[in-house]
Amino acid sequence: MLDDRELVHDTARRARAAAQELRVLTRDQKDAALLAMADALEANSAEIVAENEHDIARARENGTSDALIDRLTLTSDRIASIAQALREVAALPDPVGEVIRGYTLPNGLQVRQIRVPIGVVGMIYEARPNVTVDAAGLCLKSGNAALLRGSSSAMNSNQALATAMRSALVDQGLNPDAVQLVPGDSHESVKHLMTARGLVDVLIPRGGESLIRSVVENSTVPVIETGVGNCHVYVDSHADIDKAVALVVNSKAQRVSVCNAAETLLVHRDIADVFLPRALEALAEAGVTLHADARFAGAARGGPCAVVEATDEDWAAEYYSLDMAASIVESIDEAIDHIRRWSSGHTEAIVSDSQTSIAHFTARIDSAAIMVNASTRFTDGGEFGFGAEIGISTQKLHARGPMGLPELTSTTYIVTGDGHTRG
Amino acid sequence: MLDDRELVHDTARRARAAAQELRVLTRDQKDAALLAMADALEANSAEIVAENEHDIARARENGTSDALIDRLTLTSDRIASIAQALREVAALPDPVGEVIRGYTLPNGLQVRQIRVPIGVVGMIYEARPNVTVDAAGLCLKSGNAALLRGSSSAMNSNQALATAMRSALVDQGLNPDAVQLVPGDSHESVKHLMTARGLVDVLIPRGGESLIRSVVENSTVPVIETGVGNCHVYVDSHADIDKAVALVVNSKAQRVSVCNAAETLLVHRDIADVFLPRALEALAEAGVTLHADARFAGAARGGPCAVVEATDEDWAAEYYSLDMAASIVESIDEAIDHIRRWSSGHTEAIVSDSQTSIAHFTARIDSAAIMVNASTRFTDGGEFGFGAEIGISTQKLHARGPMGLPELTSTTYIVTGDGHTRG
Numbered sequence: 001m002l003d004d005r006e007l008v009h010d011t012a013r014r015a016r017a018a019a020q021e022l023r024v025l026t027r028d029q030k031d032a033a034l035l036a037m038a039d040a041l042e043a044n045s046a047e048i049v050a051e052n053e054h055d056i057a058r059a060r061e062n063g064t065s066d067a068l069i070d071r072l073t074l075t076s077d078r079i080a081s082i083a084q085a086l087r088e089v090a091a092l093p094d095p096v097g098e099v100i101r102g103y104t105l106p107n108g109l110q111v112r113q114i115r116v117p118i119g120v121v122g123m124i125y126e127a128r129p130n131v132t133v134d135a136a137g138l139c140l141k142s143g144n145a146a147l148l149r150g151s152s153s154a155m156n157s158n159q160a161l162a163t164a165m166r167s168a169l170v171d172q173g174l175n176p177d178a179v180q181l182v183p184g185d186s187h188e189s190v191k192h193l194m195t196a197r198g199l200v201d202v203l204i205p206r207g208g209e210s211l212i213r214s215v216v217e218n219s220t221v222p223v224i225e226t227g228v229g230n231c232h233v234y235v236d237s238h239a240d241i242d243k244a245v246a247l248v249v250n251s252k253a254q255r256v257s258v259c260n261a262a263e264t265l266l267v268h269r270d271i272a273d274v275f276l277p278r279a280l281e282a283l284a285e286a287g288v289t290l291h292a293d294a295r296f297a298g299a300a301r302g303g304p305c306a307v308v309e310a311t312d313e314d315w316a317a318e319y320y321s322l323d324m325a326a327s328i329v330e331s332i333d334e335a336i337d338h339i340r341r342w343s344s345g346h347t348e349a350i351v352s353d354s355q356t357s358i359a360h361f362t363a364r365i366d367s368a369a370i371m372v373n374a375s376t377r378f379t380d381g382g383e384f385g386f387g388a389e390i391g392i393s394t395q396k397l398h399a400r401g402p403m404g405l406p407e408l409t410s411t412t413y414i415v416t417g418d419g420h421t422r423g
Numbered sequence: 424m425l426d427d428r429e430l431v432h433d434t435a436r437r438a439r440a441a442a443q444e445l446r447v448l449t450r451d452q453k454d455a456a457l458l459a460m461a462d463a464l465e466a467n468s469a470e471i472v473a474e475n476e477h478d479i480a481r482a483r484e485n486g487t488s489d490a491l492i493d494r495l496t497l498t499s500d501r502i503a504s505i506a507q508a509l510r511e512v513a514a515l516p517d518p519v520g521e522v523i524r525g526y527t528l529p530n531g532l533q534v535r536q537i538r539v540p541i542g543v544v545g546m547i548y549e550a551r552p553n554v555t556v557d558a559a560g561l562c563l564k565s566g567n568a569a570l571l572r573g574s575s576s577a578m579n580s581n582q583a584l585a586t587a588m589r590s591a592l593v594d595q596g597l598n599p600d601a602v603q604l605v606p607g608d609s610h611e612s613v614k615h616l617m618t619a620r621g622l623v624d625v626l627i628p629r630g631g632e633s634l635i636r637s638v639v640e641n642s643t644v645p646v647i648e649t650g651v652g653n654c655h656v657y658v659d660s661h662a663d664i665d666k667a668v669a670l671v672v673n674s675k676a677q678r679v680s681v682c683n684a685a686e687t688l689l690v691h692r693d694i695a696d697v698f699l700p701r702a703l704e705a706l707a708e709a710g711v712t713l714h715a716d717a718r719f720a721g722a723a724r725g726g727p728c729a730v731v732e733a734t735d736e737d738w739a740a741e742y743y744s745l746d747m748a749a750s751i752v753e754s755i756d757e758a759i760d761h762i763r764r765w766s767s768g769h770t771e772a773i774v775s776d777s778q779t780s781i782a783h784f785t786a787r788i789d790s791a792a793i794m795v796n797a798s799t800r801f802t803d804g805g806e807f808g809f810g811a812e813i814g815i816s817t818q819k820l821h822a823r824g825p826m827g828l829p830e831l832t833s834t835t836y837i838v839t840g841d842g843h844t845r846g
Contacts, residue, residue, distance in 0.1 A: 020763075024786050103808070109797055111807060116789065118819050201819055217643075222820050243842030250844035340443075362837055363447050366539065374532055374840030383845070384534060384836075385526070396541050396624055396833035397645050398821040410819040413807075414785055417797030419666030421673035422806070 007183050008192035012199035015120045015145035018177035022143045023117050025174075027094040030141055033172045034090040037140075038083035040168035041133065041161065045076045051160035052129070059153055067257075071128050074157055082133045082161075085388050089137040092387045095405040096143045110416040115409040117143030119201040122182075122193050123390075124149045124215055126207035129157040134388040136165055136179040142408035147200060149182040149193055151207075194219035204403075206391045209318070224399060226391035229259030229346035230318050231376045234335045234361065235279075236352030237270035243373060244275055244351040245282050251349060251376040252324050253286040259392060260347055260379040263318055264325040265290075266335045272299055272328050280305040283324070291317075292326040299328065315342040332357055336364050343367060345394050347379040368394055368401035430606050431615035435622035438543045438568035441600035445566045446540050448597075450517040453564055456595045457513040460563075461506035463591035464556065464584065468499045474583035475552070482576055490680075494551050497580055505556045505584075508811050512560040515810045518828040519566045533839040538832040540566030542624040545605075545616050546813075547572045547638055549630035552580040557811040559588055559602040565831035570623060572605040572616055574630075617642035627826075629814045632741070647822060649814035652682030652769035653741050654799045657758045657784065658702075659775035660693035666796060667698060667774040668705050674772060674799040675747050676709035682815060683770055683802040686741055687748040688713075689758045695722055695751050703728040706747070714740075715749040722751065738765040755780055759787050766790060768817050770802040791817055791824035 022030075041048070052074040059069050074082075101113040121144045123135045132148055139146035150158040158181055166176035182189050194203065197220040204224050205215035216223050233251050235244045251262035267275060276299050283290065284304035291314040292300060292307050300307045307326075314325040315338070329335045339348050349371035350361045362370050369379040379402060381389020386404030393399040399407035445453075464471065475497040482492050497505075524536040544567045546558045555571055562569035573581040581604055589599035605612050617626065620643040627647050628638035639646050656674050658667045674685035690698060699722050706713065707727035714737040715723060715730050723730045730749075737748040738761070752758045762771050772794035773784045785793050792802040802825060804812020809827030816822040822830035 020787070023789070105806070105808060109801060109806075113824075119789065220640075222818070224820070240842065246842060246844050254845055362835075364443070365835075366446070366542065367835065369836040369838060372837065372839040374838055374843040375845050377845040378532060378838055378840075378843065379836070383528070383532075385528060395645070397647070400834050401536075401836045411823050412785075412788075412790065413792040413802070413824045414795065415792060415797055415801055416795040417801075419663065419669060420797040420801065421669050422677055422798050422800040 004184055004186070004188050005192045008189055009196055009199055011180055011183055012120060012147060012193075012196045014177040015147050015180055016199060018175040019117065019119045019143075019145040021175050022140070022145060022178055023096075025143065029172070029174070030094065030143070031090040033140060033169055033174055034086050034137055036168040036172050037137065037165045038086040038090075040164040041079055041083040041086070044160070044164040045079045048079055048157065048160040048164065049074055049076060051156040054156040055154055064153070072154055072157070074129060078130070082130045085130075085134055086137045088387050089141050092141065092405060094141065095409050098406075100411065107420060108418065109420055112414045112416075113411050114414060115406065116412045118408060118410050120145045120147060120199065121408060122147040122149065122196075122200045122203040122221065124190060124193065124203060124205045124207070124211065126151045126211060129154045129161060131206060132158045132161045133165070135390060136162075138388055138390050138405060138408060140178055142405050144408055145178050145180070147180055147182055147193065149190060191218070194221060197221050204391050224391070224393050224403070225395040226393055227259045227346075228318065228344045228394055229261070229392075230264070230316065230342060230344040231260060231262045231347045231349070232264045232266060232339050232343060233262045233349045233351065233376065234266045234332070234339070235268060235271060235275055236332060236350055236354060236357045236361075237268040238354035238357055239268075239271055239275065239351040240353055241271075241275055241278060245278050247349065247351050247373070247375050248279055249282045249286050252283070252288055253322060254375070254377055256322055257320050258377075259318075260376050261320070262324065262349070262376045264315065264327070264342070266338060267296070267326070267328050268332065268335070269328050269330055276300060277303065287322045289323050290326045291323060293328070295328045296326045318344070332360055336361065339365060339367075346392065347371060347376045349374065349376050368392065427607055427609070427611050428615045431612050432619055432622055434603055434606055435543060435570060435616075435619045437600040438570050438603055439622060441598040442540065442542045442566075442568040444598050445563070445568060445601055446519075448566065452595070452597070453517065453566070454513040456563060456592055456597055457509050457560055459591040459595050460556075460560070460588045461509040461513075463587040464502055464506040464509070467583070467587040468502045471502055471580065471583040471587065472497055472499060474579040477579040478577055487576070495577055495580070497552060501553070505553045508553075508557055509560045511810050512564050515564065515828060517564065518832050521829075523834065530843060531841065532843055535837045535839075536834050537837060538829065539835045541831060541833050543568045543570060543622065544831060545570040545572065545619075545623045545626040545644065547613060547616065547626060547628045547630070547634065549574045549634060552577045552584060554629060555581045555584045556588070558813060559585075561811055561813050561828060561831060563601055565828050567831055568601050568603070570603055570605055570616065572613060614641070617644060620644050627814050647814070647816050647826070648818040649816055650682045650769075651741065651767045651817055652684070652815075653687070653739065653765060653767040654683060654685045654770045654772070655687045655689060655762050655766060656685045656772045656774065656799065657689045657755070657762070658691060658694060658698055659755060659773055659777060659780045659784075660691040661777035661780055662691075662694055662698070662774040663776055664694075664698055664701055668701050670772065670774050670796070670798050671702055672705045672709050675706070675711055676745060677798070677800055679745055680743050681800075682741075683799050684743070685747065685772070685799045687738065687750070687765070689761060690719070690749070690751050691755065691758070692751050692753055699723060700726065710745045712746050713749045714746060716751070718751045719749045741767070755783055759784065762788060762790075769815065770794060770799045772797065772799050791815065
């Protein structure tokens with residue numbers, strides 16, 4: 001009998017074999033497979049919902065919060081919309097084979113740099129079972145084998161989703177090992193995935209900070225770091241007040257549990273007098289509690305919005321709640337320095353009508369995305385038009401920001417000569 | 424007094440501060456600095472040669488080989504050519520600010536993905552002091568601060584080169600910490616560089632396999648793996664014999680000490696009878712010893728070329744010498760399987776006049792570069808027209824193949840709205 005490590009690595013070896021087949025599929029073959037997977041999910045909707053109910057029952061027994069149970073829940077409507085996402089991926093262009101550079105050298109050699117699949121993509125993720133389908137679909141379209149390690153709380157759901165997708169692959173004459181769940185639900189199986197260097201080409205963790213930290217620190221397989229978001233909104237002295245109020249509220253409160261929600265508000269001192277009364281009213285209405293420095297708190301005193309005193313922990317915090325750190329800054333450079341010190345490099349917004357301020361800010365802020373007069377909430381593969389997204393990279397190498405199909409590729413140079421030798 | 428770790432990390436902190444200044448320099452400023460650095464190297468040529476002589480004297484005392492001493496040696500001519508490389512980098516386009524994607528979303532948001540500097544680039548490299556200048560120049564042009572850790576054998580030379588370049592930066596009114604040598608010549612200083620996560624954005628090791636392996640395995644800073652090359656030449660059944668002979672000899676013997684030299688020859692059985700007599704004669708003339716499987720050895724018996732029996736170690740070997748592994752394969756797929764099993768993913772060549780064979784091979788080989796009827800020796804930043812190169816990546820993420828200026832950048836999305844909020 002194989003031990004746990006061999007079991008995981010054996011799965012990875014099957015994924016590698018499948019990846020060699022995926023590499024040479026035509027777009028037609030991949031799109032047909034994606035549509036068949038979508039159909040299979042809908043055709044097996046009742047079974048999937050039944051398996052999901054086991055996960056929900058287990059979650060209830062464990063005292064899981066209603067919010068988390070909602071994220072876990074699959075209904076036939078939700079399955080239809082997950083299937084629809086696969087059809088949308090099928091409609092996207094095939095990234096594989098795209099020529100991203102091409103030229104002829106003086107000696108006549110023709111150089112082309114083309115996109116190729118990465119190979120075997122490992123996903124480690126929490127809670128939401130739709131990730132199982134999104135990741136499988138994006139990997140398949142980009143010619144990669146998917147090794148999926150969801151959370152044990154969604155085990156039955158993920159198994160049912162994978163079974164439906166794999167049966168569709170078999171019906172299409174393809175290798176079902178293009179989509180595999182990592183066997184075992186212990187933490188050990190995650191460890192074995194993280195040490196499968198040479199078998200797995202990249203690991204993408206998606207979930208809370210501790211999950212991501214653990215994968216980044218312990219994996220010998222290359223990792224793409226995702227999702228941790230301490231996002232800032234800077235209201236410049238030249239901001240339009242109406243837009244500034246709307247953008248701050250939307251960035252913070254439109255949805256608090258996501259990485260592109262704003263956590264800190266920085267206000268230029270020259271606009272504080274006019275901006276703050278309007279902003280505090282709107283933030284109070286949205287239910288926001290501000291964690292403010294002394295100057296901001298002084299200006300907000302007696303106003304409609306709940307304000308508590310900020311500590312350094314607040315500047316670093318990702319609240320994932322209706323809390324927001326707040327500071328009045330002396331200058332745009334003080335705002336930039338604050339962001340450089342505290343940001344996680346995900347998304348920062350500037351609200352300003354001054355081209356000078358905007359150019360100054362965008363040239364100096366080093367984050368995955370900078371929003372100019374737009375909500376931080378727009379940093380999202382779907383909003384960017386990528387179809388489904390595999391995650392939002394907060395690292396600087398390979399991919400940065402929302403990752404879609406091109407980010408799931410590597411490249412190869414194909415150099416064509418006519419017997420060219422080097423002198 | 425600072426301990427070694429703090430000394431290295433302090434250098435990295437100064438590099439970070441310099442990187443913030445480099446980020447916003449115009450192309451004119453960077454090019455002027457590169458030209459000033461080139462002039463300073465030439466103006467200080469005598470001092471640099473004198474310091475280099477200390478390194479050479481130490482190397483001779485240590486019994487270093489003539490070949491290595493030649494790599495280490497700087498003359499005024501060599502310094503002039505190193506300076507010339509900086510002027511060539513100045514002539515290249517600035518990668519920073521290049522818009523690599525740009526479009527307007529249905530809601531009117533304007534999305535632009537632009538190239539930005541990575542930040543602080545650490546280089547760990549061996550022997551040749553020209554790398555000190557090449558790396559500094561490429562980093563500066565791409566807006567990155569360079570943290571350079573050369574080998575202790577080139578310590579005096581590297582110090583003299585860095586001093587000249589830093590004084591040129593000061594003359595240009597720039598922060599000299601844009602170019603720094605890592606202090607200390609002990610192995611400890613390399614270790615401290617590898618653990619400066621958060622201070623150094625990427626490490627690029629350049630040198631022998633054990634150096635690269637050690638950095639990949641021990642660094643908590645992201646690494647770009649370079650250079651290990653077990654390259655193959657496959658002579659297809661449809662190869663032109665003249666071209667095939669010339670390409671095999673050039674790939675193996677034009678320069679043996681480099682990563683893009685070929686190490687294994689794979690010959691299709693249908694062409695062996697006509698190819699081998701010509702190839703063996705040419706390889707013998709070039710002084711090559713073949714390490715052949717039984718079938719190849721049988722066909723080569725009594726011929727002009729030295730042939731010994733191959734073991735599995737030969738298929739894995741990077742000889743860096745006039746040795747070459749050799750096998751006769753039954754089919755193109757057997758060649759592909761051999762390469763999949765043994766290649767380091769650097770460069771493979773196919774010699775063929777068959778479009779079918781070429782398409783089959785290029786679709787299935789997963790290496791940084793594939794040469795079609797061209798020598799493996801062409802995988803090189805200079806040959807590809809990149810100007811100087813920072814290394815050749817053999818990993819799949821971020822950069823693959825020769826790395827020039829664009830590969831020393833990350834990206835940022837700049838999204839411009841008019842008060843856009845998410846609904």
